[in-house]
Every structure is written in structure tokens, then in C-alpha cells.
Amino acid sequence: MKHIRIALLILATFLLAVPAVAAPIVEEIINKANLTSYYAGDDGQALVEMTITDSQGRTRQRLFTILRKDVEDGGSQLYFVYFKKPSDVRKTTFLVHKFIDKDDDRWMYLPSLDLVKRIASSDKRTSFMGSHFLYEDVSGRNISEDHHELSEETADFYIINNTPVHPESVEFTSYLVWVDKQTFLPMKAEYLTAPGKPYRRVEVLESKVIEGFPTVTKSKVTNLVNGAHTVSEFSKIKYNIGVKESIFTERYLRRPPREARK
Amino acid sequence: MICTLLGSLTAQAGMSELKNSLYDTYEIDTAGFIEARGGIRTKNDPYEKEYSLAEARLQLDLSKDYSWGVVKVKGELLADGVENKVIGDLRDLNLLFSPLDSMDMKIGRQVLTWGTGDLLFINDMFPKDWQSFFIGRDDEYLKAPSDAIKTSYFTNLANIDFVWTPIFDESNHISGERISYWNGVLGRTAGRDYIFEVDNRNSLFDDSEFSLRLSRNIKSMEIALYAYSGFWKEPEGMTMEQSPRLRYPRLSVYGASLRAPIYKGIGNIEVGYYDSRQDRDGNDPYTRNSEARLLTGYEQELAHNFTGGAQYYLEYMRDHNAYKSSINNGTERDKFRHLFTIRLTKLLMNQNLILSLFTYFSPNDRDAYVRFKSQYKMDDHWLLEAGVNLFQGKHDHTFWGQFENNSNLYAAARWSF
Known part of the structure; x- marks a missing residue:
């Protein structure tokens, strides 16, 4: 009898403790921000121009088309990337099947060898094409990877403090995200290596509403330690264009669809 | 010559201008590069020239989109200082279109690849250029190009790729012209002093090749079945009339492959049976025997920007006893040839410096081939490259051992536009 009472007490404590750890308001903000920035419409397309500037001021360009299709809002997604510049990666295509509960599947097609290469992809915090954007910045960090906490609320922003569930798997100790209260677009993120020591910043430089969806049209990642940075400009943005799921297969990896080549 | 070609800024400006004007006037998408590449042998080879590479190359890659498909032309001009010749070559000249919603066709000269091996091929019977x-x-x-028709048909059950090569496209085999090799007739290593005559196969229909692949993805797993009917891609046969001549015996290959995520990386397995149709009993010493081949591999990210992979590959000769008694001079191949490969790739300096190591080694043949390469992308146009090809072997007649004197160092500079 005594044991049952203790068990009930533990259970009650646990049940009461859960809402205290994850306040519904934070979960709601995070979910909405995630859907706004990575799941607008059922599908989408954009032409992305990246300018990578190293710490000595030398620049490199990347130009690619990106096609996206959501399998499920907030869940699995399909990405197709077609590179146009620079010339050494021209016409290379890249296919990602993004999953929430397991590692993504990634393939790359090298046209000069007609080779479909499967890419081992356990590390999502690797640079995307030599830029300061990481794979995770491009396709989104799984929200269950962090503990979220509303650290401040200003007139315009919810400021969320995020700490990793598995600190050993990442290079930061925490990061702050400024979520726009109106649009729910995350407008800035600062990654810290220690409290008060940001070393990396991702920020939105320009955004606008396209076809009813708040959309980032220019963003920047800065390495705050050495000043190196990458600016991404998004153009030819379209939503709900009816991209077929078959586009995200080996067939189109080998012969990129017209939407991507144009 | 090399310096003039690469140093010429006017040539660079000219290429960019050409690129823009082709696009503006004809909507032709242009790209390409100019490259200089040189290499020397690390060992003295009595049968070959001292320089392994001394060449300048221009590649032009043109493509145009039409509403019905894509036309592609990729041509090259090569000034080869080792063979003292200038040659033009086409790597691509093809039309790609979809006659049906669920069907693609690519007709013409094209590079073709399939299968799961990393620099090892079992069911990919398309031509290679090992030299x-x-x-x-x-x-x-x-990869050497094929003159072929590739038809792909996509269904819910499986995808079907069928390649018809009307006239056999052989691999560029090691003839002795650039690389010395084990010559079984002489019983020693040979090179430019002994280049075999080869009976080429060039009759339409009679010398056709057919390659078939059925593939399907089940969730993250890729499975495929393969069949090939054609010829050994290297001249694995010999005719012993008057003087010995090499020939391409008939061959069929049947195989399967599987590739899927496993543990923290990607695993693959591929098998194939090589049916040497002109020597099914295995007792003809002048035709390669039938074989079963297997390869299995695994690759994963070991650390940040550092990837590692390993493969095991096996060749099993079917009628080894018949083969052994037909040769019987101590240079026979083993019944089982085991081969391991290791690949390590490290990206540094914002992925602009790529260091890669690829090693093949065979414990039964006691030989190895080590490829090390470093590439540095100076900017969006310039690429510098340097590398080593190192062959080592206990015996002169084994697969890698025969190339021991061909170990080389090379460097290259490429300007892409």
C-alpha cells in the first residue's frame, strides 16, 4: 500500500513537472517559427545566390536552384538542388530526403562521370558547399534536438534560448533566436560557446510576403570570431507550384527537371 | 607551351566573352576549362618515356534546352607532349528527351555509369580508361564515353534502364604505350617495346552490347538487378596464329546490388557472375575463365569534414584447375583474388582544400596501389592539383605489381569558365 502511494506521488510529481519544463507558449512559438521558415506552402522553389567572403575578404559565388516538397507539415521533406555556379560544380544535382526521426538520405549526381553517389550524412553541422551556412541552416534543425525556453519578450520579438539535448553533438553551448511576433519568422540567431560569448550569427537582412507567406529574401551568416561571412539572396521564389514527388528520385537527379534548369 | 596557354589572360577573357555571346545569341549554355598537367615517373622504366604526363587540354561543354529535350556537346582538344600529338575528342554528343511521360531516351555519345562500388566495378560494363x-x-x-542508346522506363514496380551499344566500345586497355605491363608471351614486363596487335570488334549488330538494369528503392534501400551481353571490356583473349594478337572474347554478366544506410553511414553489396562464353570449360589458356565477383563496402563521416570508407572485393575463378594446368609456369592467378580498398577524404580551409587517399591492396597477390591527391580551389576559376600514383608488388605478374615501374607524381593547374 505504501509503495503504491509513493508510486502515485512520483507519478503526480512527474505529471505536474512536465508543463513546467515546456511551457506551451514556447512550444507554440517554436512550432510556428519552424513551420513558417521551412514549411511554407506544400512546396516551393527559389534561385539562391550565395556570396562567400573569407576572413581576408576574398569572395566566391554559388548559384543554385532549390526545389522543396513537404511530405508532412513539420515532418519529412524532399529537397532537390541544381547547381549552376561555379563551373566546377555546374550541373551537379543534389537530392535530400529529410526525416525527423532518422538521418536524412542524400544523393549527389556528378554529370561528368554519370555517377549517382550516396552521401553518408550523419553530421548536419557541416558547411553547405563551402559556405558559412550549415546543412542544418538550409533544411532546418530538428526542434526536438534542443530544450527551448522563452528568455525575453520585447515589443517585436520573442527571444528564445535553446540548449542542446545532446551537447556533445554540436559545437555550441546554446543559441538565442529572435522570432518576429507578427510573422513568426526567426529574424536572428546567435550561437554561443559560453554565456555571453556569441561566435556565430545568422540573420535575416530582407524579407517580404510572397503569395501570402512571410519569406526571407536575403540572409547572412557571420563568423563573429574572424568576420568571414556568407550572404544568400533568394529570387524567383514561388510556392504551391505542384512539384511532383517523382522529381525527387534518381530519374531527375540524372536529368534535372526544367523547373530547376531555368 | 603550357605557360603560354595558361598565362594567357586574353584567352581567359575570350572564353568568358564566348560564353556570354553564345548564351545571348543562341541560348547555348557554355562551360569548360583550360588545363595544363604534367607528371614524372618515380622509378626508371626501361620501356617507357621519363615523363608520364605533359599535356594541355581545352574542354568545351555546350548544351541547349529545347521544349522537347536537351542537346549536349562536350568536346576536347588535347596537346599531348608524351605521345607528341594533338587530338580532338568528343565526350558527349547526345540528345536527351522523353518520348513518353514515364520514359527517357538518351541517344548518342555519352558517359554511362551504374552500380555501387567505389572505383571498383562489377556490373558497370561501360568503357573505362584505366590508363x-x-x-x-x-x-x-x-570513364570513357559510349556510342549508345539508353532507354529508361519508370514504373511503380521498378525502373528499367536498357542500353544498346550498336558497336562494341572497349575500355582503353593498358597497351604498353604509356604504362609498362606484364607480358605473358615474353614472360617479363614490357612496354613500348612490345605493343600487341588487337583484333577490334567493329561489326554492327554482331558486335553489339546490351546492358540492362532493373532498380527499385524501398524506403532508404536501393536494390538493383543487372544483365549484360557483350564482350570482356579489356582484351582478355589471345589468338596464337603466326604472331599473338589480343582479342575481346564474348561475355555475359548477371548481377545484383543493394545499397542502404547502415549504422552511421552507407553500406553496399554487389555481386556478379561473369560467364566467359567462349571458354565455359575454362581449359582454353588464351581466353579468360568465368568468374564470380563480389564487393561490399561501407562509408561514413568519421569527424567534421572527414570521411572514411572501406571495401572488400573478391574475384573467384570458376575452373581454376583447368586454368592452372593450361598455363603452369608459376605466373597463374590465384583461384581467389582478394582486394581491399580504403578511402579517406578530408576537407580543409572552408572545403577549398581537398585531401584524398585511396588505396587498393590485395593480400593474396601481395600488391597495392595507392592514390593520393590534393586539390586546392584558389577561387571560383582556378584549381591546383598535385598527386601521387604508387604501385607496389612482390611479383611482376600480379594485377598491381606489374605496374610498379609506373609509379608517378603529377601536378596540374586548371582554369574553369
Whole structure:
């Protein structure tokens, strides 16, 4: 009898403790921000121009088309990337099947060898094409990877403090995200290596509403330690264009669809 | 010559201008590169020239989109200082279109690849150029183009790829011209002093090749079945009339492959049976025997920007006793040839410096081939490259051992536009 009472007490404590750890308001903000920035419409397309500037001021360009299709809002997604510049990666295509509960599947097609290469992809915090954007910045960090906490609320922003569930798997100790209260677009993120020591910043430089969806049209990642940075400009943005799921297969990896080549 | 070609800024400006005007006037998408590449042997080879590479190359890659498909032309001009010749070559000249919603066709000269091995091929029976690979040309040149018709049909059950090569396209085999090799007739290593005559197969229909692949993805797993009917891609047969001549015996290959995520990386397994149709009993010493081949591999990210992979590959000769008694001079191949490969790739300096090591080694043949390469992308146009091809072997007659004197160092500079 005594044991049952203790068990009930533990259970009650646990049940009461859960809402205290994850306040519904934070979960709601995070979910909405995630859907706004990575799941607008059922599908989408954009032409992305990246300018990578190293710490000595030398620049490199990347130009690619990106096609996206959501399998499920907030869940699995399909990405197709077609590179146009620079010339050494021209016409290379890249296919990602993004999953929430397991590692993504990634393939790359090298046209000069007609080779479909499967890419081992356990590390999502690797640079995307030599830029300061990481794979995770491009396709989104799984929200269950962090503990979220509303650290401040200003007139315009919810400021969320995020700490990793598995600190050993990442290079930061925490990061702050400024979520726009109106649009729910995350407008800035600062990654810290220690409290008060940001070393990396991702920020939105320009955004606008396209076809009813708040959309980032220019963003920047800065390495705050050495000043190196990458600016991404998004153009030819379209939503709900009816991209077929078959586009995200080996067939189109080998012969990129017209939407991507144009 | 090399300096003039690469140093010429006017040539560079000219290429960019050409690129823009072709696009503006004809909507032709243009790209390409100018490259200089040189290499020397690390060992003295009495049968070959001292320089393994001394060449300048221009590649032009043109493509145009039409509403019905894509036309592609990729041509090259190569000034080869080792063979003292200037040659033009086409790597692509093809039309790609979809006659049906669920069907693609690619007709003409094209590079073709399938299968799951990493620099090992079982069911990929498309032509290779091992000579280019061994002397340190870009990886692109490992694959030689085919003049073929590729038809792909996509269904819910499986995808079907069928390639018809009307006239046999052989691999660029090691003839002795650039690389010395084990010559079984002489019983020693030979090179430019002994280049075999080869009976080429060039009759339409009679010398056709057919390649078939059925593939399907089940969730993250890729499975495929393969069949090939044609010929050994290297001249694995010999005719012993008057003087010995090499020939391409008939061959069929049947195989399967599987590739899927496993543990923290990607695993693959591929098998194939090589049916040497002109020597099914295995007792003809002048035709390669039937074989079963297997390869299995695994690759994963080991650390940040650092990837590692390993493969095991096996060749099993079917009628080894018949083969052994027909040769019987101590240089026979083993019944089982085991081969391991290791690949390590490290990206540094914002992924602009790529260091890669690829090693093949065979414990039963006691030989190895080590490829080390470093590539540095100076900017969006300039690429510098340096590498080593190192062959080592206990015996002169084994697969890698025969190339021991061909170990080389090379360097290249490429300007892409």
C-alpha cells in the first residue's frame, strides 16, 4: 500500500513537472517559427545566390536552384538542388530526403562521370558547399534536438534560448533566436560557446510576403570570431507550384527537371 | 607551351566573352576549362618515356534546352607532349528527351555509369580508361564515353534502364604505350617495346552490347538487378596464329546490388557472375575463365569534414584447375583474388582544400596501389592539383605489381569558365 502511494506521488510529481519544463507558449512559438521558415506552402522553389567572403575578404559565388516538397507539415521533406555556379560544380544535382526521426538520405549526381553517389550524412553541422551556412541552416534543425525556453519578450520579438539535448553533438553551448511576433519568422540567431560569448550569427537582412507567406529574401551568416561571412539572396521564389514527388528520385537527379534548369 | 596557354589572360577573357555571346545569341549554355598537367615517373622504366604526363587540354561543354529535350556537346582538344600529338575528342554528343511521360531516351555519345562500388566495378560494363586513371588525369577520364542508346522506363514496380551499344566500345586497355605491363608471351614486363596487335570488334549488330538494369528503392534501400551481353571490356583473349594478337572474347554478366544506410553511414553489396562464353570449360589458356565477383563496402563521416570508407572485393575463378594446368609456369592467378580498398577524404580551409587517399591492396597477390591527391580551389576559376600514383608488388605478374615501374607524381593547374 505504501509503495503504491509513493508510486502515485512520483507519478503526480512527474505529471505536474512536465508543463513546467515546456511551457506551451514556447512550444507554440517554436512550432510556428519552424513551420513558417521551412514549411511554407506544400512546396516551393527559389534561385539562391550565395556570396562567400573569407576572413581576408576574398569572395566566391554559388548559384543554385532549390526545389522543396513537404511530405508532412513539420515532418519529412524532399529537397532537390541544381547547381549552376561555379563551373566546377555546374550541373551537379543534389537530392535530400529529410526525416525527423532518422538521418536524412542524400544523393549527389556528378554529370561528368554519370555517377549517382550516396552521401553518408550523419553530421548536419557541416558547411553547405563551402559556405558559412550549415546543412542544418538550409533544411532546418530538428526542434526536438534542443530544450527551448522563452528568455525575453520585447515589443517585436520573442527571444528564445535553446540548449542542446545532446551537447556533445554540436559545437555550441546554446543559441538565442529572435522570432518576429507578427510573422513568426526567426529574424536572428546567435550561437554561443559560453554565456555571453556569441561566435556565430545568422540573420535575416530582407524579407517580404510572397503569395501570402512571410519569406526571407536575403540572409547572412557571420563568423563573429574572424568576420568571414556568407550572404544568400533568394529570387524567383514561388510556392504551391505542384512539384511532383517523382522529381525527387534518381530519374531527375540524372536529368534535372526544367523547373530547376531555368 | 603550357605557360603560354595558361598565362594567357586574353584567352581567359575570350572564353568568358564566348560564353556570354553564345548564351545571348543562341541560348547555348557554355562551360569548360583550360588545363595544363604534367607528371614524372618515380622509378626508371626501361620501356617507357621519363615523363608520364605533359599535356594541355581545352574542354568545351555546350548544351541547349529545347521544349522537347536537351542537346549536349562536350568536346576536347588535347596537346599531348608524351605521345607528341594533338587530338580532338568528343565526350558527349547526345540528345536527351522523353518520348513518353514515364520514359527517357538518351541517344548518342555519352558517359554511362551504374552500380555501387567505389572505383571498383562489377556490373558497370561501360568503357573505362584505366590508363588515364593511372597516370594522374582527372577522375572524369576514368570513364570513357559510349556510342549508345539508353532507354529508361519508370514504373511503380521498378525502373528499367536498357542500353544498346550498336558497336562494341572497349575500355582503353593498358597497351604498353604509356604504362609498362606484364607480358605473358615474353614472360617479363614490357612496354613500348612490345605493343600487341588487337583484333577490334567493329561489326554492327554482331558486335553489339546490351546492358540492362532493373532498380527499385524501398524506403532508404536501393536494390538493383543487372544483365549484360557483350564482350570482356579489356582484351582478355589471345589468338596464337603466326604472331599473338589480343582479342575481346564474348561475355555475359548477371548481377545484383543493394545499397542502404547502415549504422552511421552507407553500406553496399554487389555481386556478379561473369560467364566467359567462349571458354565455359575454362581449359582454353588464351581466353579468360568465368568468374564470380563480389564487393561490399561501407562509408561514413568519421569527424567534421572527414570521411572514411572501406571495401572488400573478391574475384573467384570458376575452373581454376583447368586454368592452372593450361598455363603452369608459376605466373597463374590465384583461384581467389582478394582486394581491399580504403578511402579517406578530408576537407580543409572552408572545403577549398581537398585531401584524398585511396588505396587498393590485395593480400593474396601481395600488391597495392595507392592514390593520393590534393586539390586546392584558389577561387571560383582556378584549381591546383598535385598527386601521387604508387604501385607496389612482390611479383611482376600480379594485377598491381606489374605496374610498379609506373609509379608517378603529377601536378596540374586548371582554369574553369
